[in-house]
Amino acid sequence: MxxxxxxxxxxxxxxxxxxxxxxxxxxxxxxxxxxxxxxxxxxxxxxxxxxxxxxxxxxxxxxxxxxxxxxxxxxxxxxxxxxxxxxxxxxxxxxxxxxxxxxxxxxTERRTGAAAAVASRHLAKAHAKIGFVGCGAQARSVLEAHRVVFGDGFEVLAYDKDPAAAEAFADEAGGRVASLEEASAVDVLNTLTPSRTPIVEADALLPHTHINAMGADAPGKRELALDVLLSASVYVDDPKQALHSGEVNVPVRDGVYVEADLAGTLGEVIAGLVARGEGRTIFDSTGLAxxxxxxxxxxxxxxxxxxxxxxxxxxxxxx
The missing domain is CATH 3.30.1780.10 (ornithine cyclodeaminase, domain 1)
Structure with missing residues (x-):
């Protein structure tokens, strides 16, 4: 063959x-x-x-x-x-x-975008406003996937440390450029950066914000402050990968977050084995084979x- x-x-x-x-x-x-x-x-x-x-x-x-x-x-x-x-x-x-x-x-672009949208489908409480922190190529597939899941009736808020990147993405998406704080105060927040220092703080979020933390995919990377993790129900794609290289890897390394703090996996929510948490939720995505x-x-x-x-x-x- x-x-x-x-x-x-x-x-x-x-x-x-x-x-x-x-x-x-x-x-x-x-x-x-x-x-x-x-x-x-x-x-x-x-x-x-x-x-x-x-x-x-x-x-x-x-x-x-x-x-x-x-x-x-x-x-x-x-x-x-x-x-x-x-x-x-x-x-x-x-x-x-x-x-x-x-x-x-x-x-990878397709399935990563799809994973974020699937997480939003099962974990988000609302989707009227969707924020993006990091407006590179992956943000475009995440946006496309969310439109497959939710249609195109939501508002897009774009933030990037490179203003030109945020403006280009906002123009393509039919959204608008926002400050980091404004882009975080949304129903669904997608973080898509290679950051090694926290970008998003808990005070900037709404009480029900769902976050797709997509950027941390190697040890040492993190996008969310510890107070964000502690204020939310955290669901991972795979516990071992998340503890090693996901959004929780640095707090785990530092001894301020443990596996028992996780609410479960996204797959368990989809399969009906674990309930969606009340209040804020986080999907810690490392990418699965x-x-x-x-x-x-x-x-x-x-x-x-x-x-x-x-x-x-x-x-x-x-x-």
């Missing part, structure tokens, strides 16, 4: 955001119910460029897969390249055949159905 190769454009074409939202929600539910398997994420630091590679394997439904993803924050400045570059291998668990090799930068497998499977199936992508005999067993 040939291996299907999909580039960025083809992945985006074969994975509409609505499909990504459905796939990610299914993956969260399956993981909570023990119907998917996912070994720990492996980090390979590249300290000379302040970057790293991450290997993310998982099995979900009829597929297994591995994402090889980088986080090289100097890339845009030094090389004119994206900070995140990734590839994904989708395999058949029964035969081990490589079914597809695809750009996973687009895949099962999300990638679920999304990649959707892209592969659509590409196969529509005859898209390049079919290559990687094994070439005649040689």
């Amino acid at each position: 040939p291996t299907k190769i999909l580039d960025r454009r083809q992945v985006l074409e074969c994975l509409p955001m609505r499909d990504a939202v459905e796939a990610v929600e299914e993956a969260f539910r399956a993981f909570a119910l023990g119907e998917a398997s996912m070994p720990p994420k492996v980090y390979l630091p590249i300290p000379e460029v302040q970057g790293d590679f991450r290997a993310m394997p998982a099995r979900f439904s009829r597929y297994a897969g591995l994402k090889w993803v980088s986080s090289h924050t100097r890339n845009p400045r030094d090389h004119g390249l994206p900070a995140v570059i990734a590839v994904f291998v989708l395999s058949d668990p029964e035969t081990a055949l490589p079914l597809a090799l695809m750009d996973a930068t687009a895949l 099962i999300q990638d497998v679920a999304a990649a499977a959707r892209a592969f199936e659509r590409a196969r159905l529509q005859g898209l992508g390049l079919d290559v005999d990687l094994l070439n067993r005649e040689i």
Whole structure:
């Protein structure tokens, strides 16, 4: 069986955001119910460029897969390249055949945006005002996914330490530029920065604000002050990953927050195993390999159905 190769454009074409939202929600539910398997994420630091590679394997439904993803924050400045570059291998668990090799930068953008919107669907109490702290490429997919879930009737407030980035995003979104405090005083707040110092303070939030904390994905990163965590019910995508590299990792390291303080996982809420908390809620997102497998499977199936992508005999067993 040939291996299907999909580039960025083809992945985006074969994975509409609505499909990504459905796939990610299914993956969260399956993981909570023990119907998917996912070994720990492996980090390979590249300290000379302040970057790293991450290997993310998982099995979900009829597929297994591995994402090889980088986080090289100097890339845009030094090389004119994206900070995140990734590839994904989708395999058949029964035969081990490589079914597809695809750009996973687009895949990651789609499934990360979808994860935030799925969290908002299950944890937010309202969505009239949605704020963004950090207005880069990922903010656009988070916005698109929220429009899939909630429609486009909400107000968008944009803040970025780079005013030009906030203005560009606000213009595209049909929203408006706001101060950090104003962008935080919303129904749903999406934080999407690589910060290592807290940005959002509890005093800026509404009593019912739901936060999608998307930026912390490595040890030492954090976007929320400790008083924010302590004032909210915190749900994670995976406890081990969150404690190691999620929004709670620094407070855990410092001994002021422990695993028992977590309210549960998003998957448990979706599966009806854990109730949504009253008052403020936080989704601490580190990104799960099962999300990638679920999304990649959707892209592969659509590409196969529509005859898209390049079919290559990687094994070439005649040689």
